[in-house]
Structure formats: structure tokens, C-alpha cells
Amino acid sequence: MTATTLPGSRRHARPSPRRPLGIVPTVVLVLGAIYTLFPVSWVVIAATKSKAELFSTATFAPGTGLLSNLADLFAYRDGVFWLWLLNTILYAGGGAVLSTAVSTLSGYTLATYRFPGRNLIFNLLIGGILVPSVVLAIPQYLLLSAAGLAGTYWSVLLPQILHPYSIYLARVYARAAIPGSVLEAGRLDGASEWRLFRQVALPMMTPGMVTIFLFQFVAIWNNFLLPFIMLGDDHTFPLTVGLYTLLAAGANQPSLYNLIITGTMLSLIPLIALFLTMQRHWRTDLSGGAVKS
Amino acid sequence: MRSPTKGARAGRAGAVPYLFLAPAMALFALFMALPIGYTCYLSLRRIKVSGLGLGKGARKEVFAGLANYAAAIGDGELWAGWLRVLGYGALVLTLMLGLALVFALMLDATHVRLARFTRISIFLPYAVPGVAATLMWGFLYLPSLSPFGDHRFLGADLVTFSMANVAIWGGTGFNMLVLYTNLRAVPREYYEAAKIDGASELAIALRIKIPLLVPSIILTTVFSVIATIQVFTEPTTLRPLTNTISSTWSPLMKVYRDAFVTGDLYSAAATSMVIAAISLVLSFGFLRIVKNHAFGEGR
Numbered sequence: 001m002t003a004t005t006l007p008g009s010r011r012h013a014r015p016s017p018r019r020p021l022g023i024v025p026t027v028v029l030v031l032g033a034i035y036t037l038f039p040v041s042w043v044v045i046a047a048t049k050s051k052a053e054l055f056s057t058a059t060f061a062p063g064t065g066l067l068s069n070l071a072d073l074f075a076y077r078d079g080v081f082w083l084w085l086l087n088t089i090l091y092a093g094g095g096a097v098l099s100t101a102v103s104t105l106s107g108y109t110l111a112t113y114r115f116p117g118r119n120l121i122f123n124l125l126i127g128g129i130l131v132p133s134v135v136l137a138i139p140q141y142l143l144l145s146a147a148g149l150a151g152t153y154w155s156v157l158l159p160q161i162l163h164p165y166s167i168y169l170a171r172v173y174a175r176a177a178i179p180g181s182v183l184e185a186g187r188l189d190g191a192s193e194w195r196l197f198r199q200v201a202l203p204m205m206t207p208g209m210v211t212i213f214l215f216q217f218v219a220i221w222n223n224f225l226l227p228f229i230m231l232g233d234d235h236t237f238p239l240t241v242g243l244y245t246l247l248a249a250g251a252n253q254p255s256l257y258n259l260i261i262t263g264t265m266l267s268l269i270p271l272i273a274l275f276l277t278m279q280r281h282w283r284t285d286l287s288g289g290a291v292k293s
Numbered sequence: 294m295r296s297p298t299k300g301a302r303a304g305r306a307g308a309v310p311y312l313f314l315a316p317a318m319a320l321f322a323l324f325m326a327l328p329i330g331y332t333c334y335l336s337l338r339r340i341k342v343s344g345l346g347l348g349k350g351a352r353k354e355v356f357a358g359l360a361n362y363a364a365a366i367g368d369g370e371l372w373a374g375w376l377r378v379l380g381y382g383a384l385v386l387t388l389m390l391g392l393a394l395v396f397a398l399m400l401d402a403t404h405v406r407l408a409r410f411t412r413i414s415i416f417l418p419y420a421v422p423g424v425a426a427t428l429m430w431g432f433l434y435l436p437s438l439s440p441f442g443d444h445r446f447l448g449a450d451l452v453t454f455s456m457a458n459v460a461i462w463g464g465t466g467f468n469m470l471v472l473y474t475n476l477r478a479v480p481r482e483y484y485e486a487a488k489i490d491g492a493s494e495l496a497i498a499l500r501i502k503i504p505l506l507v508p509s510i511i512l513t514t515v516f517s518v519i520a521t522i523q524v525f526t527e528p529t530t531l532r533p534l535t536n537t538i539s540s541t542w543s544p545l546m547k548v549y550r551d552a553f554v555t556g557d558l559y560s561a562a563a564t565s566m567v568i569a570a571i572s573l574v575l576s577f578g579f580l581r582i583v584k585n586h587a588f589g590e591g592r
Contacts, residue, residue, distance in 0.1 A: 025400070026405050033410065043429045055437055105317075106316075113309070118310070121318065136325065138562065139327070162324055167317065229553070244530055271420040272417065
């Protein structure tokens with residue numbers, strides 16, 4: 001990662017009257033990076049320590065217990081940790097796919113059609129951005145229990161499909177990416193409205209859809225309140241709720257700390273990997289959305 | 294806005310836009326409008342117990358008027374929760390957004406090294422769930438594991454700071470990136486004239502860049518305020534590690550306890566309506582104040 005910055009710094013190395021100023025931003029940013037990387041590197045190293053090493057060796061001295069920690073974690077309640085991981089992938093992946101589909105279709109429609117009630121519908125859907133999740137979570141639980149769905153996968157999936165900010169973003173992308181003339185030309189050729197959406201609009205909106213998918217994926221992956229309220233059986237838990245129950249069970253037993261630390265470390269890997277591989281999409285598309293907002 | 298095709302489209306589209314919006318509207322009705330309505334309804338109800346409360350029909354749900362709201366507003370524990378969240382929120386908002394702004398400006402400075410590496414590193418916590426972040430810091434706060442010596446980070450004196458630190462750690466990078474991408478969108482020519490006049494990098498940041506960022510700072514502030522008022526994950530996750538955090542530490546934790554532990558749905562509903570009202574008033578109020586202020590400054 002650092003290798004790429006070397007040519008850049010060499011280019012700037014020629015004498016310049018304001019050069020000393022470059023030191024201040026660099027130092028501040030490096031301090032910021034140390035602060036953010038500190039707990040992550042700690043948890044990675046702590047996960048390698050055995051029970052005894054955790055409390056005795058120096059904070060950043062690697063230990064010898066990684067394999068036994070992993071074995072302990074995977075043996076915990078017959079490997080329920082794997083189930084939490086799979087559940088999280090299911091909730092985040094399924095929820096983000098459905099959410100992206102609904103947001104894209106809605107954003108496209110709100111951006112390209114003129115029809116009575118359009119502004120009303122837009123304001124209703126967007127107004128949801130300001131609704132605190134607290135007014136929703138409890139009645140959602142009660143309503144889903146009445147429907148017999150509380151505690152099931154659906155109870156975590158369904159409430160997270162509608163995402164006002166994604167609809168707003170999709171509308172911004174549709175406005176920017178789809179020229180009205182293209183749709184008109186398609187209509188003159190006799191294409192149906194659905195075909196226009198599928199074959200003309202969708203390819204143009206794909207970069208925006210990737211961003212919406214990523215945002216929703218991360219939001220659902222990180223969500224704690226909704227699954228915490230909805231789910232009772234630890235076989236349906238996502239990682240966040242699973243780790244919380246692990247802590248609640250083991251906080252008073254330092255012998256379980258290794259288990260919790262190893263679980264936390266493993267739970268970071270998938271999202272950080274996704275995040276690093278999708279770097280380009282975060283950057284370009286965030287700017288695409290943010291400029292318009 | 295693009296009106297030339299207005300007539301043609303409205304004529305041809307017919308029911309199509311409504312069909313396309315049907316999934317979103319159905320989800321809106323089921324998971325947004327209905328729950329809000331139901332919370333409203335519940336907040337105006339209570340259980341009336343007749344006799345000893347035994348047998349069928351002894352417990353009846355009746356209209357309660359605004360009694361639940363009166364109770365919520367008169368509830369000392371809830372007010373204490375608001376005060377705790379106010380202190381915590383003031384720390385989080387100023388430090389998180391302040392750091393985000395500083396980092397964004399530093400990334401945008403001319404002679405910065407390691408920009409890519411530091412940008413990715415500072416944004417990284419965005420990919421860490423609040424529960425995992427709280428667990429990592431929570432263990433680092435424990436005297437038996439902490440590399441920072443024997444401070445009582447989770448004691449009554451420091452717990453607010455310790456909790457704020459988790460939120461600041463988790464939220465700075467995202468806000469930094471939003472501000473930074475907005476800065477990148479500014480044409481470089483904006484700064485050329487100032488540079489020719491001999492303005493320093495610092496002066497350009499203070500006089501040109503920050504004023505340009507005001508709309509995005511407002512937006513990130515509003516979203517951060519809404520998130521901070523509803524703080525739940527961090528205190529709930531830290532609770533098992535300390536006894537200084539009560540089950541009603543934040544207003545939302547009290548709502549959770551009322552609804553799912555003590556089983557008083559009605560006061561939980563009223564309290565959540567109060568939280569919603571406060572967060573709406575705060576975010577709209579803030580938008581208004583800032584708008585007036587910005588206009589006053591601009592003219």
C-alpha cells in the first residue's frame with residue numbers, strides 16, 4: 001500500500017517555498033491512521049495469545065495460541081460461530097440485493113416519469129431518512145410477531161429492504177446517467193416500459209447500483225438493534241448479536257476472553273476484505289452521490 | 294424540470310410509474326407507516342386491571358389519553374438518560390466532525406505524503422460493526438488487558454469519554470470521506486487566484502475550503518445528531534464489562550427495557566415517540582438555524 005506513494009513523494013521533493021507545510025498534514029494523517037489501526041492491530045495480535053499469555057505478555061507481543069483459540073471458537077456450542085457468519089452473509093447479501101432492486105426501480109421511476117402524486121410519493125419515501133429507527137423497531141417486532149414471523153430470517157430481512165437514502169441516491173444516479181432522449185427513442189421503437197428499464201436504464205445505472213449495494217450490505221452487516229430485538233434463537237443470529245451474547249456470557253470469566261477476542265478478530269475479516277477490494281467503487285461513487293446532495 | 298416530453302410521457306406511461314413504485318410503497322406502508330401509526334396508537338393506550346387481575350378479561354387495554362406522555366416527560370430516569378446522551382453527544386459530535394474536517398482538509402493539502410494509505414486506514418472503521426468496535430475498545434479499557442496503565446476507563450468518571458471514543462473511532466472516517474470527496478469536486482482554479490495573491494495553504498483552507506464545505510458539514514451533522522440521539526449499541530455492548538452503565542443509560546436503552554424486559558409496551562411507545570419528536574425538532578431546528586446563519590454570512 002505504501003509503495004504507491006513513493007513516486008508521488010519524490011515528485012514533490014524538489015524545493016518549493018511552501019514545502020514545510022507538507023509535514024503538518026502528513027503527520028496529522030499518520031497520527032489519525034495510528035489511532036484507527038491501533039485497536040484492529042491489537043485484536044489481531046491478542047487473538048494469537050494463549051489464555052496465560054493474554055494477561056502476562058506485552059500488549060503487542062504475538063503469542064502462540066492462535067490455533068487453539070480458533071479450535072476453541074469453532075467448538076463453541078457445536079460451531080455456532082460459523083452459523084452466525086453464514087447468517088450475516090445471508091442477511092447482508094439478500095437484504096442488499098433486494099434493497100438495491102427496489103431502490104433502483106423506484107429511483108428510476110421518480111427520476112424519469114411525470115405523473116400525478118410523484119412529489120408526494122417522493123417526499124413520503126425520502127421523509128423516512130429522518131425517522132429514527134427506534135419508533136420502528138418495536139412496532140415492527142409486534143407486527144411481525146402478529147404475522148408469526150418474529151424470530152425468523154424474514155423478520156431481519158424484510159424491514160431492511162426499504163432504504164430511503166438509497167432511493168434518493170438511485171434517483172440522483174438515474175437523473176445523471178439516463179438521457180431522456182434515449183428513453184424516447186426506445187418508446188418510438190415500440191419497446192415496453194419494462195423493457196426500457198431492463199435493457200436501457202439498468203446498464204446505465206449499474207455503477208450507482210454497486211454503490212447502493214455496498215452501502216446497504218455494510219449497513220445490514222453492522223446492524224445490531226433490529227436482529228437483537230427480532231431474534232431469540234442463537235441459530236438465527238448474525239455476528240453482531242452472536243458476539244454480544246458471547247460477551248454477555250463470558251464477561252465475568254477471563255478464561256473466555258480469548259474466545260471473544262478471536263471471534264471479534266474473525267468477524268472483521270470479511271468486511272475489511274470486501275472494503276479493500278472494492279476501494280475504487282467507494283471512492284468514485286461516493287463522490288458521484290455526494291456532489292449532488 | 295425537463296419538460297419538453299412531459300405530455301407525451303404522461304400520456305403513454307399511464308399506470309406504469311405506479312406499478313414500478315408499488316414494491317417501495319408496499320414496503321413503506323408495511324414497515325414504515327404502519328409501525329409509526331401503531332406506535333402512536335400504543336402510546337395512547339394502557340392496561341386496565343380490574344379486580345385482582347386474574348381470570349379472563351380482567352386485564353383490558355383502554356384509552357389512556359396523554360397519560361403515558363405525561364409519565365415519560367415526568368420520568369427522572371429518562372431525563373438523566375437525556376443528560377448522559379447530551380454530554381456524550383457533545384463530545385462525539387464536536388470531536389468526530391472536527392477530526393473528520395481536519396483530516397479531509399489535510400488529505401486535500403498540496404504536499405501530503407502517504408495520502409492513500411492514511412485515507413484508507415482512517416476510513417477502515419466504517420467496515421467494523423459497532424459491536425466489534427465496542428468489544429475491541431472494551432477489552433483495551435479493562436485494567437487487566439489495557440496497555441494504558443491502570444486507569445478506570447469504565448468507571449463513573451471516564452465511562453462517557455470511553456464510550457464517546459468508540460463512536461468517534463467508528464464514525465470519523467466516513468464523515469471524513471464525505472467531506473473529502475466534496476473537496477475533490479471543487480475545481481482547482483478556485484484556489485489559483487488566492488495562491489497568486491500569496492495566500493498560505495492554511496488561509497485557503499480556512500477562507501475558501503471550509504465555507505465551500507458548509508452544506509456538507511450541515512448534512513453530516515444532521516445525520517450524526519440523529520444517530521447519536523439513538524445511541525444503543527455501544528452502551529449495550531459495554532454493559533457486561535462494567536457496572537457503571539445502567540440498563541437505562543440512554544433513552545433508547547430505556548425504551549428497550551420497558552418494551553422487552555418489564556413488558557410495558559405503552560410507556561415504551563410513548564418514550565419512543567418523545568425520542569422521535571426530539572430528534573426531528575433538533576435536526577430541523579439545526580437546519581433552520583444554520584440556514585439563517587449561512588444566509589446572513591453570505592450576504
